[in-house]
Amino acid sequence: MKKMIFTSLFTLILIFSLTTLTDVHQSQSALASSNSFQDKLEIFQLILDTIQQRYVDEYSKDELLEYAINGMLSKLDPHTSYLPVDNFKRWNKNFEGFQGLGIQYIFIDNAPTITGFISGSPAKEAGANTGDRIIEIDDLDAKNLSRLELAEIINNSPHPVLTMKVWRPSANEMRTFKIRRTHLNLKSVQTKTMLQNAVGYIHIxxxxxxxxxxxxxxxxxxxxxxxxxxxxxxxxxxxxxLSSAVEVADRFLPPGKLIVYTMGKDPASYQEYVSSRSSMFSEIPLTILINHGTASAAEIVAGALQDWDRALIVGETSFGKGLVQSQYRFRDGSALLVTTAKYYTPLGRLIQRNYYDCTKDEYYYDAYDEESHRPELQAQNGETFVTPRGRKVFGGGGIAPDVWMKNNASIVSDELLDLYLNHNEEVLKFALKLLYKRPFLSKKTAEELDASIFITEAEMHDFKTLIGNFSNNYSPNFFERNKKDIQFLLRREVGYLSHGSDGRFSIAKTRDTQLYTAIENQRKAVSLVQYQLSHLSREKTE
Known part of the structure; x- marks a missing residue:
């Protein structure tokens, strides 16, 4: 992306504290001097009770305890964290799935309006379409429901089958569906398609x-x-x-190759993960795209395949999160994610960036700092390792690409990016209206969308009017200066509404400089796999 938005993280807040002591209270059970752990716990209890009873504002014990937990963890690494019950449920959805109807929606005129479907969606199978406005669900007026209330009905209703009544603007009619809630897993593979020159593309x-x-x-x-x-x-x-990262790398490596190892202060934390099966895809030239948002288990895949000369890495230096997070679940449904070890690539490269000499905000800011993570700087400042083929790779701060390329953002100007981020739902609403006018798109494949979606001058004028309604923050010539990019943005959103992530990719790939760099460097990927195959052939004959 052209620019990652972290403005809220890096605003410097200066707090000037004025303390007025009106009186001093001596707790009868206060401890004058104490160093024992048990006494510290007693002091903590006294502080908790005093704040709850005497503090000027109202706080519950649960709130205060959560603040205390987070304060303690904030002194550790940036990734050790406590997840309260609701936060842990949301976090867990990404990896273990959830019960629901498999719909994505926004609110238009207070009515939940479907904008997409999760793979395996029972609502989609029942006949629901993108653009349908939910009028009733489970005999309740959907217009009177908040987002949280609607999510609660969809995900946690006691009824296994929900009745959903929708208004379909494209057909000007009401439809009623009976939909059985089911367990849904979010897809890992978002897009799989063929590109030019017989290059396959898979987005995980x-x-x-x-x-x-x-x-x-x-x-x-x-x-x-x-x-x-x-x-x-x-x-x-x-x-x-971690197990998934090992399985993915295992698909491309011969048996017996180290994929990753973990090491911490506890000797029991040392563990090696080795490829264990005949490589299913040993002969396919492989390129891996990474950027500053590639982290953790994804870095394990990229690092292992780079260390063994199995894949060409293209893009930007990855995030640099190489900490092993062990999960401890508690009876109330909350959980602790605590760092117990660090990840190392097969050559011994530490994936984790330094976090000791910076604040948490600085740590995250640094991950997306373009200039500090150029490969040539890592060559100067990081430890150098040599692959079996003799290629130099670098450690101590993410995975540095073999071919560096900054991605030109699909939305070029900062002000247009600002508009899209701050008015995303309004843009989607407008794109839905464009989709209603193009029923023929449902008969197109995702690959055909780039040549099938055009935005007329009248529609662009309507969008210009919409921008004027947002705010007066945009300069008078904003529309003309960003016209081509606005057309691209609208085409991309129509593609998404029509064909999901495949449709969005069909439009977005036309501006993807990193992807085209990967395609242009296929000869390097071919050279790597040829080396790998010849090396394996020599091993078999020896």
Missing amino acids: DRLCSNTVYELDAAMELLSRQGMRSLVIDLRDNGGGY
């Missing part, structure tokens, strides 16, 4: 228990379509399960 956005099976299915599909080389897109993949 998380590493879950089902990722390797989705990868196998995608590989089989693309192989039948004539794939001769492969690009795996791990950009903005924040990681997931």
Whole structure:
């Protein structure tokens, strides 16, 4: 992306504290001097009670305890964290799935309006369409429901079958569906398609228990379509399960190759993960796309395949999160994610960036700082390692790409990016109106959308009027200066509403400089796999 938005993280807040002591209270059970752990706990209890009883504002014990827990963890690494019950449920959805109807929606005129479906959606199977406005659900007026109330009904209703009444603007009619709630897993493989020159493309956005099976299915599909080389897109993949990362790397490595090892202060934390099966995809030239948002388990995949000269890495230096998070669940449904070890690539490269000499805000800011993570700077400042083929790779701060390329953002100007982020639902509403006028798109494949979606001058004028309603923050010539990019943005959103992530990719790829760099460097990927195969051949004859 052209720019990652972290404005709220990096605003410097100066707090000037004025303390007025009106009186001093001596607790009868206060301890004058104490160093024992048990006494410290007693002091903590006294402080908790005093704040709850005497503090000027009202706080519950639960709130105060949560603040105390977070304060303690804030002194550790940036990734050790406590997740209260609701937060843990949301976090867990990404990896273990959830009960629901599999719909994505926004509110238009207070009515929940479907904008997309999760793979396996029972609502989609029942006949619901993008653009349908939910009028009633479970005999309740949907217009009177908040987002939280609607989510509660969809995800936690005691009724296994929900009745959903919708208004379909494209057909000007009401429809009623009976939909059985089911367990849904969020897809790991978001897009799988063929690009130019027989290059296959697979986008993996998380590493879950089902990722390797989705990868196998995608590989089989693309192989039948004539794939001769492969690009795996791990950009903005924040990681997931270690076991899933090992399984994905295992698909491309011969047996007996170290994929990753973990090491911490406890000797029991040392563990090696080694490829264990005959490589299913040993002969396919492989390129992996990474960026500053590629983290954790995704970095394990990229690092292992780079260390063994199995894949060409293209893009930007990855995030640099190489901490092993162990999960401890509590009886109330909350959980602690605590760092117990660090990840190292097969050559011994530490994936984790330094976090000791900076604040948490500085730590996250640094991950997306373009200039500080150029490969040539890592070569100067980081430890250098040499692969079996003799290539230099670097440690101590994420995975540095073999071919560096900054991604030109699909939305070029900062002010247009600002408009999109701050008025995303309004943009989607407008895109839905454009979709209603193009019923023929439902008969197109995702690959055909780029040549099928055009925005008329009248529609652009309507969008210009819409921008004027947002605010007066945009300069008078904002529309003319950003016209081509606005057309691109609207085409991309119509593609998404029509064909989901495949449709969005069909439009977005036309401006993806990192992807085109990967395609242009296929000869390097071919050279790597040829080296790998010749090396394996020599091993077999010895």
